[in-house]
Amino acid sequence: MKIDLSKHLTLGARRTLKAFRVAMFELLSEKEFDKITVNDICEACEYPRATFYNYFDDKLDLLEYLWSHIAKNILNQLPNDEKNDDNLIKIFNLLVNFFHDNPALLANIKKNDGANSHLWHNLSGYLKHEANQLLYHSYSDSKEQNVPVELLARFYSDLVIGMLEWCLFENPTIDEKTADNYLINLLHNNF
Amino acid sequence: MKIDLSKHLTLGARRTLKAFRVAMFELLSEKEFDKITVNDICEACEYPRATFYNYFDDKLDLLEYLWSHIAKNILNQLPNDEKNDDNLIKIFNLLVNFFHDNPALLANIKKNDGANSHLWHNLSGYLKHEANQLLYHSYSDSKEQNVPVELLARFYSDLVIGMLEWCLFENPTIDEKTADNYLINLLHNNF
DNA sequence: AGATATTAGCCTATACTTAGACAATATCTT
DNA sequence: AAGATATTGTCTAAGTATAGGCTAATATCT
Numbered sequence: 001m002k003i004d005l006s007k008h009l010t011l012g013a014r015r016t017l018k019a020f021r022v023a024m025f026e027l028l029s030e031k032e033f034d035k036i037t038v039n040d041i042c043e044a045c046e047y048p049r050a051t052f053y054n055y056f057d058d059k060l061d062l063l064e065y066l067w068s069h070i071a072k073n074i075l076n077q078l079p080n081d082e083k084n085d086d087n088l089i090k091i092f093n094l095l096v097n098f099f100h101d102n103p104a105l106l107a108n109i110k111k112n113d114g115a116n117s118h119l120w121h122n123l124s125g126y127l128k129h130e131a132n133q134l135l136y137h138s139y140s141d142s143k144e145q146n147v148p149v150e151l152l153a154r155f156y157s158d159l160v161i162g163m164l165e166w167c168l169f170e171n172p173t174i175d176e177k178t179a180d181n182y183l184i185n186l187l188h189n190n191f
Numbered sequence: 192m193k194i195d196l197s198k199h200l201t202l203g204a205r206r207t208l209k210a211f212r213v214a215m216f217e218l219l220s221e222k223e224f225d226k227i228t229v230n231d232i233c234e235a236c237e238y239p240r241a242t243f244y245n246y247f248d249d250k251l252d253l254l255e256y257l258w259s260h261i262a263k264n265i266l267n268q269l270p271n272d273e274k275n276d277d278n279l280i281k282i283f284n285l286l287v288n289f290f291h292d293n294p295a296l297l298a299n300i301k302k303n304d305g306a307n308s309h310l311w312h313n314l315s316g317y318l319k320h321e322a323n324q325l326l327y328h329s330y331s332d333s334k335e336q337n338v339p340v341e342l343l344a345r346f347y348s349d350l351v352i353g354m355l356e357w358c359l360f361e362n363p364t365i366d367e368k369t370a371d372n373y374l375i376n377l378l379h380n381n382f
Numbered sequence: 383a384g385a386t387a388t389t390a391g392c393c394t395a396t397a398c399t400t401a402g403a404c405a406a407t408a409t410c411t412t
Numbered sequence: 413a414a415g416a417t418a419t420t421g422t423c424t425a426a427g428t429a430t431a432g433g434c435t436a437a438t439a440t441c442t
Binding site: 013047050051054 | 428429
């Protein structure tokens with residue numbers, strides 16, 4: 001990344017970032033990542049290559065930016081007023097729904113199973129990180145402290161991403177209710 | 192219009208124009224033209240007001256630019272290799288289809304019937320102009336010269352836009368076949 | 383294997399967009 | 413009808429994108 005996302009961005013910079021994000025997202029539903037060229041991306045969003053390189057080191061850089069943006073955005077849909085155990089289920093369902101809403105993207109991620117299953121590891125890493133952050137803040141002011149909050153958040157985010165991975169890759173036809181029940185059972189030692 | 196569309200435009204300028212066009216088009220399906228503010232437009236396409244005024248005098252200016260763009264684009268779909276009498280029917284059908292594909296826009300144009308029926312006159316003027324151009328070039332090298340080509344093109348474009356207006360406003364449920372037949376009958380003095 | 387074409391990165395002057403402030407109207411509120 | 417709020421249209425310095433040209437590295441073709 002050539003620019004600092006934490007600094008203030010002009011409207012134009014935000015527009016440009018969004019355009020590249022959308023272009024990459026759409027291309028990922030059409031082609032394998034390795035088949036996508038910087039030219040493809042620039043053509044799709046109607047920006048010149050020079051602008052691409054003003055923002056990103058290369059297409060992997062853009063991809064990772066996209067993943068982190070997606071991860072943040074999916075989980076931002078959570079109503080952050082209530083902080084209870086349901087949050088984990090809600091997070092899980094938001095994630096599952098995202099992939100159900102974008103089947104072409106998921107198919108493409110699955111397809112790259114050889115040298116490029118790193119697409120999924122890459123994305124799931126960002127998802128886990130965001131879930132972790134969310135859960136950490138969600139529990140940081142709770143009373144039950146038999147276990148450090150950091151560890152708890154880590155345990156939960158591992159659980160939810162593991163569950164997601166199992167559903168998407170091993171059991172893609174599972175329905176929401178059943179999946180939720182499995183998750184609840186795991187959570188409550190209900191084996 | 193603050194810029195000269197006939198001159199060469201940079202990629203960025205073309206992107207900006209497109210963004211404003213799309214924003215106006217989408218807003219026209221939601222709100223009446225008079226209720227749309229420059230701020231609405233800029234918000235919709237994520238450009239600052241300053242940029243709007245770099246390109247357009249005001250929102251009417253943008254509207255007219257949009258109409259002329261739409262007119263050109265609808266009629267550009269015509270295969271321009273063959274030049275025969277069918278062209279008129281094809282032009283008519285392209286126009287009808289455009290409005291069938293954009294019912295919300297049409298509804299909004301119809302709604303503004305008081306002080307603002309000029310929305311339709313404005314748009315139909317551009318449509319007629321483009322149809323005229325097309326027909327003029329279509330017949331300019333034909334042999335039959337009992338009537339000047341300019342007059343013929345004018346006669347035809349008046350006919351096709353009149354027919355369109357009648358279909359859209361007086362007889363919105365008419366089917367394509369019937370409308371085509373009426374047009375053919377008018378064309379061949381088959382009253 | 384050698385020729386040809388595509389792609390990746392980078393560079394620069396020029397042209398463009400931007401933020402934000404401004405006065406002048408218009409529109410809403412009570 | 414008066415005061416608050418929203419909108420219009422203009423301006424400028426500073427920030428940003430653009431064209432298009434360049435080399436090196438990879439593909440792709442024959």
